[in-house]
Amino acid sequence: MARPSIAETFNSASSDFDLVTPLVWGPAGETLVARGRTALGDRVLDVCSGTGASALAAARVVGPDGHVTAVDFAADLVDRGRISAFAAGLRNIDFRVEDVTTLAGRGDDIGGYDVLTCGFGVFFLPDMDAAVRDLLTLLRPGGRIAVAVWHDDALYDFTGAYFDEVARVTKTPPPPEPRAPSDGPPHPITRIDTEEKITAWLESIGAVQASASVLELRIPRTDEFSWSMVLGSGLRGALTGMDADAIADVRAGFLQRLVDEGITEVDCDTLIGVGRRPEN
Template identity: 40%
Template sequence: MNDDPENPWADSAETARTFDAASGDFDELTPTVWGPAGQALVFQLGVAPDEAVLDACCGTGSSALPAAAVGPEGLVHGVDVADEMLEHGRLTAERRGLKNIEFVCADASQWEAPSDVPDAGYDVLSISYGVFFLPDMDRTFWRLVSLVRQGGRAGVTVWRRGAMEEFSSIVFDVASRYSPGLREHGVLRDRTPLHRIDTPDTLEAWLADAGTDSVEVRTLSNLLPATEELCWSLVTGTGLRAVLTGLDSGQVASVRQQIAEEVTARGLRTIDATTLVATGTVRRPPVSG
């Protein structure tokens, strides 16, 4: 059940179904989209040997897997509600011989640190592209920050304002020809709390309110060629996949063709996947609200 009117994705069961269905295509986007941001987040967080890391909304592991550089005496807990996504992460970890990372199917908003986490708490909290999908984003993030020790670090990645918007608009315009109700929902930025944290200034202030100091926000530029294959992967491998719900195979094929035609007609040559990477040091309790 969704009790968060600001965020239609706050229904964790519906979110799990959408991303489970997208899991294979989602992982195909790791080299070009999720991976660069995940690596940048782990680097900016300064993840060090022997540390304990909580990676919430971890998906297939774009930031959880790089965090496994904490080594054999460290640990990484990757948490997500979509178990099919997690399975891709587990298989990748197995191929790489990583023994210090565990992918757990759980609701991050209810997560409690298990017994293998030090009493002081996690050293690091990372959330890449997932914080705006959390139910009651502010309170859930504050709670996750509370699981991190004083002096630990917390960080997120989010789409920068304007990123993905032109392409998402095309997708919604085409899909609404088959599902008219989509016109009432709007694109991702309007359907989630993302619009409140998608500039460097608003994201910095939000992290500070969540109980972190020394906040640093960097912009990761990522302009992707708008090939037909990539465009369709961005539909089937992201939250945009929800626009295909209820369509039969013929309609889905038509949506794909018409998206390609609209991309060409509107002269969209690159897709803006620019991302904000923000980190801070956990120093104080979050501002209550």
């Protein structure tokens, strides 16, 4: 089975993202905006925006005198974000289909932002350090960065059960666990999944006054939420190429495995790291 591109995975998940938003993406996005100290009148750049959970939250905060630029390379997600903004009456937000790694140094209307936010996206970037270091240059001096990632052990049992079922149905080995010992470079998420790690990482790429905190998100396990979390996230990529019967087999086995393993809640704890661009 060919591995789908990240854009293909997230475009295919666009219609399901909103199923998870009320319980996961929405609360995480609102908290990300708040902990980035987004304020009335601010100009905000939200990257890896998806359907706009954090971008829409920022637009509500900055008001008519502020503005939000939301960027993602998955066109279907961006379209859903535009629709949500229109439905909410938000006219101070601009959704763009672009590669966030090419924004720095363009010299057009990109730059001078008060706040840079990124929810659950930095660990998908090809070179996480270089990309976010460049994005920092789009902040005004003293501007603020806020990044949301999964906390250490979030979704651990949940994704383990899911990938085991995918492996059973496809008769292929499950993907390596990101935190398992490896001869290769560490998975990006393992470098930023605790308060200490993400603080050190922000400082290493040039941010100052870095700190971190955890948003506890424990969602009661139900069949509906569990499968929506698969379809409305990057986990969906593992289903690419399967026919309907195979997907139904994965779903049934996965949901039963969660019950058999005694998983009564889904750990969606979110780590939020914040910092500033130096004043000079």
